[in-house]
Amino acid sequence: MPCGLPGSFYSSLFPGRYLHIGLCTLALHNLSQVPDAVQDPRSSAWNENGTWILEGCKPETAAAYKRQFAKDFTCFLRHRSQELVPGGLLFCVMIASSIDGTSTSLPKRDHHQLQTNLQIAWRQLVSEGLLEQESLDTFNMPLFTPTMDEVKEVVCGNALQAEFEVVELEFVEIERAPAHLWVQTAAADAQTWGRTCEMMVRNFVGSLIQPHLGLAKFELLMERFRHLAAADDEVYRSSLMRLIVLALSRR
Numbered sequence: 001m002p003c004g005l006p007g008s009f010y011s012s013l014f015p016g017r018y019l020h021i022g023l024c025t026l027a028l029h030n031l032s033q034v035p036d037a038v039q040d041p042r043s044s045a046w047n048e049n050g051t052w053i054l055e056g057c058k059p060e061t062a063a064a065y066k067r068q069f070a071k072d073f074t075c076f077l078r079h080r081s082q083e084l085v086p087g088g089l090l091f092c093v094m095i096a097s098s099i100d101g102t103s104t105s106l107p108k109r110d111h112h113q114l115q116t117n118l119q120i121a122w123r124q125l126v127s128e129g130l131l132e133q134e135s136l137d138t139f140n141m142p143l144f145t146p147t148m149d150e151v152k153e154v155v156c157g158n159a160l161q162a163e164f165e166v167v168e169l170e171f172v173e174i175e176r177a178p179a180h181l182w183v184q185t186a187a188a189d190a191q192t193w194g195r196t197c198e199m200m201v202r203n204f205v206g207s208l209i210q211p212h213l214g215l216a217k218f219e220l221l222m223e224r225f226r227h228l229a230a231a232d233d234e235v236y237r238s239s240l241m242r243l244i245v246l247a248l249s250r251r
């Protein structure tokens with residue numbers, strides 16, 4: 001019988017030894033929280049003047065995000081291991097990053113370009129005095145799109161070996177479904193393209209940013225982001241979607 005429940009997948013959701021098959025798609029990039037150190041001005045990982053792990057952020061900031069992902073993903077798998085029957089299967093499809101195409105040791109994380117433009121928009125408004133510096137210093141995205149190595153470190157690590165056998169672990173690259181439409185839209189009309197990007201950001205992270213800034217300042221940020229996105233064609237040029245497909249069997 002198919003079953004879905006409200007609640008966080010970083011907690012217990014089903015009774016013990018209950019599930020024969022578990023499926024989690026395109027959701028594990030949502031961390032349980034922003035890493036504490038990233039928000040702490042006394043920490044070397046403090047992400048001052050930044051919103052995510054983007055070019056120019058400190059290696060300590062990136063490391064803190066990576067640690068949070070490892071902790072969260074382990075927690076997710078621990079809970080599912082208790083809920084699966086022996087021999088039960090868990091499938092995860094995760095938004096992933098690859099380490100190619102980067103000039104630094106930081107992987108260029110998926111959603112990089114949208115997030116970069118959003119950060120630039122925020123910084124511009126701060127420098128123009130329209131948003132407070134503190135609003136930027138105290139906001140970070142609780143997101144992480146892992147590389148294959150980062151997923152492997154968790155699923156093949158000692159902590160979970162007794163509980164799961166890896167049946168499949170694969171990195172796949174696919175064209176985003178509407179990629180051809182994006183190209184047509186962007187080429188035909190920059191303003192419509194900017195609006196399309198804005199809708200993606202509103203949908204994806206708007207509910208995190210709006211309570212932080214308040215409605216009026218959030219709208220200001222969206223407007224600036226829309227103008228930046230309209231002038232930037234990199235998003236649709238890099239329209240490949242990177243996924244990690246994972247199948248685990250409960251021992």
Ligand SMILES: C[S@@+](CC[C@H](N)C(=O)[O-])C[C@H]1O[C@@H](n2cnc3c(N)ncnc32)[C@H](O)[C@@H]1O
Pocket residue numbers: 007008009010024025026027030032
């Ligand atoms: C991009 S949507 C994917 C939805 C669906 N699984 C699919 O593949 O179409 C990401 C989903 O993850 C959910 N999500 C985020 N954090 C979560 C958590 N801690 N526990 C459960 N669901 C979560 C969000 O509510 C959202 O519905």
